[in-house]
Amino acid sequence: MARIPTAELSRYLLSGQLTRRGCLHLRRYSITSPIPQSRRSFSTSPTTPPSPEPAVVVxxxxxxxxxxxxxxxxxxxxxxxxxxxxxxTVPGWDLTVGIEIHAQLNTPSKLFSPASTPSSGKDVIPPNTCVAPFDLAIPGSQPLFQPTTLIPAIRAALALNCQIQPISRFDRKHYFHWDQPSGYQITQYYHPFARSGSVTLYPRDGIAVEDGGKVEVGIKQVQMEQDTAKTLAQPNSTHYLDFNRVGVPLVEIITEACINRPATAAAFVRKVQILLRSVDACTSGLEQGGLRADVNVSVKKMGTKELGTRTEIKNLSSFKAVEDAIIAERDRQIRVLEAGGKIEGETRGWSLGATETRRLRGKEGEVDYRYMPDPDLGPVVIGEDLVQRLGGTMGALPDEEVEVLIIKYGLSERDAMALMLMEGRLEYFYGVLEELERMLGVEAVEGGEQRHAILVSNWCLHELGKLAEAENVIVGEGAVEEVDVTSQVPEQDLAAILFYLHQKKVTAKAAKDLLWDVFRGTISTGGVTEQIESQDLWYKEISEAEYIVIADEVIKGQEKVLQDFFKFKHGKSKAYPQGKLGFLVGKMMRAGPEQGKGMDPASAERVMRARIEEVYIPRLEGRE
Structure with missing residues (x-):
């Protein structure tokens, strides 16, 4: 597609086809003519629509x-x-996926200017306030590399098992688009700062069953680059631009084309997010916008050596979107090839809830971007002493941490992975656990007492999860913004609640009510004990007679269940109906004593078993 030279661009501005209004604080572009098919260039002739794909009856x-x-x-x-x-899998076809992940580095300044980076928190930053002259491409301004951005970048590369290059260089990647004021992006195409890494995925990471016990994904390179502006679409073909994001430092992680299952691709993106968060390299995760994933998809007939033509799906915003988009694009390509068509190299898009990818533009190659060394930036020299220092201070990586959670604390793989994935939740878990162990005077040891650690895990994940679900905010396109419940429930208060629950001094219901009170702020920090005293929530177990009354009420109308116990006693069934006993005990527990009293599951089971064996089975025997 033809590009408009700089001299001709002014004619577009004067003719009204492209108008620009505003000043430094806010630039507004109004497109009064149709936007061309390619987002990176304008054409002086009408855009040629893509050729229709071959129709398939079924x-x-x-x-x-x-x-x-x-x-x-x-x-x-x-x-x-x-x-x-x-x-x-699709019988007879092989899928090949390569992934590019852009992660925003956790730095106070931008990559080539001293301007501060916009906060990733919930505070609203006014548009175009975190900018410097170079970010806006003001004539005469030059880039000044900020060395502090290297620290999280190196930590990210080390977490991905990459080899840090002693010398790296910056290149200009040229393209014209309104979100790039200088007309080029500064990146590290030819000489990145890290190469030859790998990430190992296990079944607990969510890889496809067909991939077996583990998958090793090769990392081709990791490069530093600057982000673009944020485009905010408005009615009437108007777009607002927020330049706060221009120049924000990113790392681009490029994998080898070695992934063969959609679920494994999603697992890889999830694992990278966990790795970057564990070394404090990334500001936020995929759903919060601090990490973006592009996937390259190609298919070929099974047994064919040469890879098929690839297409790229841009800006996937969730792990589910990664898997679903790959499946949709794989099946689309198979449909086209089976109908005798040809796959075109192109960039495609994906929307939440979609069933098909959509064409965005033709795929641009190296020649279009006209890569060249940036003449205003010198080489980046990274000393081995810095690499060793950062590598020695990273602490345990996620796989090691998961092993500790499973072996020492007795957590399931699923719960261990959930703690790792949820931002800030693992640190919160350890804080509550440490406080609870201080109160109990015990410590979880490998192969020893682990019950209290599992209790803390369950509440940090499931009970706090219920609070989050009640407070979550629905944002654009149905996405959910999670509320940070851990900031509203102090570690010492949750530990106090779990201490009394662990010691059976309050019921589970009372403990959950206390948690809600802490969350809503009706209990001051450190006031859990006072709340229990004032509301008289101390656990008082019901009497034996009350257990019997509840058991008899539950057994009414359960003749079919009682028949299983009768058959076991008379040898007509070999296995004791423990599941049916648990069913009846569960109904007892749900019957619920009055406020301030509670039932012990072991006592409830003992009473229920005794009533069945001593009262109800003899009654059945008397009927025969």
């Missing part, structure tokens, strides 16, 4: 679904197997 995905449904109805495939086969 969509390929529908064929797969129909086959899976038929297999399920015939009893030859379970629901789980159908899902795995349908989503992760």
């Amino acid at each position: 969509p390929f995905r529908k064929q797969l679904k129909d086959q899976a449904k038929a297999a399920k109805l015939s009893g030859h495939a379970s629901k789980k197997k159908i899902k795995k086969t349908d989503n992760q």
